[in-house]
Amino acid sequence: MVGTAPTRPPAPERRPPGGPVLQDSVTEALATAFFEELASTGYARLSLDAVAKRAGAGKAAIYRRWPSKLEMSVALITAVAVDSAVPADTGTLRGDILVFLTEIADALRKPLFSRIVPDLLAESTRNRELRQALFTAVRDPRRGKAARMLDKAIERGELPADTDRELALDLLAGPLYWRLAVVQTSTAQDYLNRLTDKLIAALAA
Known part of the structure; x- marks a missing residue:
């Protein structure tokens, strides 16, 4: 394991329209796994399946928060590099x-x-x-x-x-x-x- 996420990112919307309540603990686990996977493999080879596996979550948990690898990357990187x-x-x-x-x-x-x-x-x-x-x-x-x-x-x-x-x-x-x-x-x-x-x-x- 390379390390933990650089900072705690803000959670996405707690309840997408018509969807279930999103658990902050899962969001944080996915964010940590994303940064570790990104550091390990690079953006081009980064796999959302690998992120979900590293986080101990299902891939559907990612798509309930971010619709694509690009949007997940931009949202989490922005939270660290800009919002904080x-x-x-x-x-x-x-x-x-x-x-x-x-x-x-x-x-x-x-x-x-x-x-x-x-x-x-x-x-x-x-x-x-x-x-x-x-x-x-x-x-x-x-x-x-x-x-x-x-x-x-x-x-x-x-x-x-x-x-x-x-x-x-x-x-x-x-x-x-x-x-x-x-x-x-x-x-x-x-x-x-x-x-x-x-x-x-x-x-x-």
């Missing part, structure tokens, strides 16, 4: 960026994330439907939350009003993802502090 992410509001750009980077680092250090994220990115280059779904459900909302962090810094006068937001958003996420997910080099708190200072210098330039 709350933008920091420390009152300073430095504090907000440091919290932002720390949360990303904590997530990418988890065995499940470190195996799932690169696979999803690779699979997205081959699977247009998955790519569009992840862009709409995960990438765009996460960038929107980070953009609000930048907007607050502009309102406080910490960044110029003409800050290039698109470039700034790339700078915020790129270096840390490269270090942890691609180069796979560990990060100590001192690194995150130094990276925060460099990012602020670059954004304010």
Whole structure:
């Protein structure tokens, strides 16, 4: 077993129209099994039969909650990557960026994330439907939350009003993802502090 689900996902509707009440414990077991199976096999080879078996449930339990592998994947990944992410509001750009980077680092250090994220990115280059779904459900909302962090810094006068937001958003996420997910080099708190200072210098330039 690779590990447990990165976080507890919200349950789908408790009672689909005309259907039975959905048990939260089964939903959580399916979510945990999904992430473990995804980390083990990758998205392309992921089987809903294998997810159900790992969860100790029937395949029908999956279809009562999610109509397809794609919709199950997007819903659970969104719950972890977007719904559980709350933008920091420390009152300073430095504090907000440091919290932002720390949360990303904590997530990418988890065995499940470190195996799932690169696979999803690779699979997205081959699977247009998955790519569009992840862009709409995960990438765009996460960038929107980070953009609000930048907007607050502009309102406080910490960044110029003409800050290039698109470039700034790339700078915020790129270096840390490269270090942890691609180069796979560990990060100590001192690194995150130094990276925060460099990012602020670059954004304010």
